[in-house]
Amino acid sequence: MSTENSYQFKASTSKVLQIITHSLYQNSEVYLRELISNASDALNKVRIKQLQSENILDPAAPLEIRLIADKERNTLTVSDTGIGMTKSELQENLGTIAQSGTEQFLQALDEGGDATELIGMFGVGFYSAFLVASKVEVITRGVSPQSKAWKWSSDGEDSFTIEPAEKESRGTDIILHLKEEDEKYLNNWELRTLVRRYSNYIQFPIKAKKTDPKEDEDEWETLNDQVALWRKNPKEVTEEEYEGFFRSLSMGGTPLATIHLRVETPIEFYAIIYIPRFKTQNFMAQQDEWGLNIYNRKVLINESNKEMLPEWARFVVGVVDGENLKLNVSREVLQENSTKRAIQKHLAKKILDKLEEMADEFGKEITVESEEEDGEPETRTNEDYMDFWREFGPFLKEGIAQDSQYKDRLTELLRFDSTAEEGKLGGRSLTDYVINMKPDQDKIYYLTGLELDMLKKSPHLEYYKKEGVEVLLLGEPIDSFLMMHLNEYQEKPFFLIDEEETEEEEEKSEETEDEEDDSPKEKTGPLAPLLTRAVTVLGTKVSDVKTSERLVGAVASLVTPKGGMNSNLQRAMRIMQAQQGGAGLGNMGMMGKVLTLNPNHELVQRLNSLVENTPEDERIDMMILQIHDQARILEGDVPDFAEMLSRMENIMKFAVDE
Numbered sequence: 001m002s003t004e005n006s007y008q009f010k011a012s013t014s015k016v017l018q019i020i021t022h023s024l025y026q027n028s029e030v031y032l033r034e035l036i037s038n039a040s041d042a043l044n045k046v047r048i049k050q051l052q053s054e055n056i057l058d059p060a061a062p063l064e065i066r067l068i069a070d071k072e073r074n075t076l077t078v079s080d081t082g083i084g085m086t087k088s089e090l091q092e093n094l095g096t097i098a099q100s101g102t103e104q105f106l107q108a109l110d111e112g113g114d115a116t117e118l119i120g121m122f123g124v125g126f127y128s129a130f131l132v133a134s135k136v137e138v139i140t141r142g143v144s145p146q147s148k149a150w151k152w153s154s155d156g157e158d159s160f161t162i163e164p165a166e167k168e169s170r171g172t173d174i175i176l177h178l179k180e181e182d183e184k185y186l187n188n189w190e191l192r193t194l195v196r197r198y199s200n201y202i203q204f205p206i207k208a209k210k211t212d213p214k215e216d217e218d219e220w221e222t223l224n225d226q227v228a229l230w231r232k233n234p235k236e237v238t239e240e241e242y243e244g245f246f247r248s249l250s251m252g253g254t255p256l257a258t259i260h261l262r263v264e265t266p267i268e269f270y271a272i273i274y275i276p277r278f279k280t281q282n283f284m285a286q287q288d289e290w291g292l293n294i295y296n297r298k299v300l301i302n303e304s305n306k307e308m309l310p311e312w313a314r315f316v317v318g319v320v321d322g323e324n325l326k327l328n329v330s331r332e333v334l335q336e337n338s339t340k341r342a343i344q345k346h347l348a349k350k351i352l353d354k355l356e357e358m359a360d361e362f363g364k365e366i367t368v369e370s371e372e373e374d375g376e377p378e379t380r381t382n383e384d385y386m387d388f389w390r391e392f393g394p395f396l397k398e399g400i401a402q403d404s405q406y407k408d409r410l411t412e413l414l415r416f417d418s419t420a421e422e423g424k425l426g427g428r429s430l431t432d433y434v435i436n437m438k439p440d441q442d443k444i445y446y447l448t449g450l451e452l453d454m455l456k457k458s459p460h461l462e463y464y465k466k467e468g469v470e471v472l473l474l475g476e477p478i479d480s481f482l483m484m485h486l487n488e489y490q491e492k493p494f495f496l497i498d499e500e501e502t503e504e505e506e507e508k509s510e511e512t513e514d515e516e517d518d519s520p521k522e523k524t525g526p527l528a529p530l531l532t533r534a535v536t537v538l539g540t541k542v543s544d545v546k547t548s549e550r551l552v553g554a555v556a557s558l559v560t561p562k563g564g565m566n567s568n569l570q571r572a573m574r575i576m577q578a579q580q581g582g583a584g585l586g587n588m589g590m591m592g593k594v595l596t597l598n599p600n601h602e603l604v605q606r607l608n609s610l611v612e613n614t615p616e617d618e619r620i621d622m623m624i625l626q627i628h629d630q631a632r633i634l635e636g637d638v639p640d641f642a643e644m645l646s647r648m649e650n651i652m653k654f655a656v657d658e
Contacts, residue, residue, distance in 0.1 A: 033198035034125035035078045042082025057170040069186040081171040084142040130156040133176035140172040201228035201298040230272040234260040273318030290314040295321035312399025358385040397482040417473040443495040446472035459554030480571035530608035551598035558593040
């Protein structure tokens with residue numbers, strides 16, 4: 001039932017408010033963002049009205065928003081000089097959720113559909129006021145000179161009232177009677193913090209009374225900056241402004257690169273994104289704390305938004321501001337649609353464009369200002385891309401392994417250490433490698449491991465160094481995942497050099513070892529006694545023992561047999577096991593490997609002679625086990641050191657006795 005001034009809600013407003021309070025918003029402070037956003041919309045409308053007609057109320061009134069804290073009455077008023085409302089508009093706009101829109105609102109939530117039409121002037125956003133207020137009053141007067149003032153009032157339960165009011169100026173005052181636990185919002189510092197966080201770039205001034213105004217100064221101060229840097233013409237923005245804004249995003253120092261976008265077709269959005277020089281201090285410890293700040297028409301929607309970036313680009317920081325972003329009912333989450341996907345794609349393209357530009361400029365001479373106040377400009381080599389690569393290279397590798405959409409472009413950005421002189425500083429590209437391949441070379445050779453320094457000492461490299469063939473060195477844990485997704489480059493297949501020899505190479509070994517039987521345990525040739533004994537001693541620790549002409553100075557190495565699980569897959573599995581709390585990298589085992597011996601090494605030949613002449617000599621088995629453990633260490637594996645040290649002591653005793 002309704003009286004002349006009182007209106008009964010036709011649907012369960014309490015249910016709507018419960019959803020708003022407990023489901024839509026992550027915290028109550030967003031109420032101020034919503035009310036300021038509504039006020040900004042009202043000011044935009046009156047500005048358009050001014051352009052269309054001079055016959056409006058208070059044509060000279062400044063377009064602004066004021067926050068008025070009254071600690072005696074325990075009220076906070078959000079006041080604007082916008083378009084205002086008539087009585088019928090009050091009923092329609094403030095009754096949207098409470099009347100005809102309730103079922104639509106709830107149904108949209110249940111079905112996960114687009115409920116954004118319920119957000120706008122005094123929709124769900126207005127009802128967020130009840131997050132902090134026990135009672136809300138709205139005093140408003142429309143833009144027409146003949147308009148009258150009206151007052152809307154409700155405690156958010158089951159009814160609201162509309163009655164005549166006194167208001168000389170146009171616009172709307174929203175008076176919040178704050179709950180006891182929300183009296184902090186009467187504090188000017190708290191209001192300033194919220195305005196600068198959520199509404200700093202609203203184009204109209206947001207003002208509050210100064211706490212200690214001087215007599216000769218205006219008692220009102222502006223809380224927001226108003227000018228959104230990303231909406232300015234890039235030609236009008238100085239380096240100092242870019243760097244200052246970068247620091248405001250909680251990043252120290254200066255960025256490596258800045259990308260400023262103003263896109264108008266087919267979608268309209270603005271963005272400033274940065275490629276930092278360094279990861280933040282807690283970047284790896286808190287990997288979820290990344291993403292962009294998302295604005296909709298200069299109103300902050302959420303921070304650390306991950307939806308606008310591919311995950312491999314999570315080193316990027318900055319802001320994106322759209323004109324018509326589709327939001328969910330709480331205006332805090334972007335809805336999946338073509339606009340969002342188009343922005344995602346555009347940002348990824350621009351990030352890749354910038355990285356490619358940086359890579360092309362690497363090594364070129366550039367002129368920079370002197371660090372001394374009156375110094376002459378200095379010339380230096382551009383090292384920006386390698387600075388980026390050393391800090392964020394693993395993210396691009398991760399992108400190749402996880403994001404096929406950008407795989408080809410990311411592959412071109414890879415940089416490697418290698419055995420070539422030019423690859424010793426880690427800046428070798430795949431294009432560089434292919435250009436410098438030997439005329440008869442048909443593969444791209446590489447070696448993976450867990451530490452670069454250990455890789456550089458690997459016995460697997462000896463043959464390739466002797467032949468003058470470049471080998472790429474990949475010494476990070478993620479490289480094992482990377483190479484599982486890189487099969488070839490420019491029609492050149494990748495070959496992991498710790499895999500068993502090719503048929504051509506085996507022919508050389510067979511000249512030393514003679515033709516072997518199909519059974520790996522039956523050996524022939526000059527080194528057959530040692531090979532047979534090693535197979536017996538090592539048992540399941542290896543899949544076989546052979547000789548290899550690829551070894552030059554080293555005694556032995558471990559290789560993956562044809563058709564076996566290669567080192568990349570083994571390491572990847574153990575890294576995942578370690579991440580899940582398993583034994584992980586500390587207990588790799590290198591199961592299923594082939595132990596290859598250097599047939600030209602003096603130790604191998606003398607040990608073979610010992611097996612032939614005095615097979616009962618107890619030193620033989622100790623030496624075989626020791627050779628195997630040393631090969632494991634060179635592969636980055638971890639043997640039983642206590643057992644190995646005890647064995648070494650015994651071997652040294654035999655040496656002393658002789």
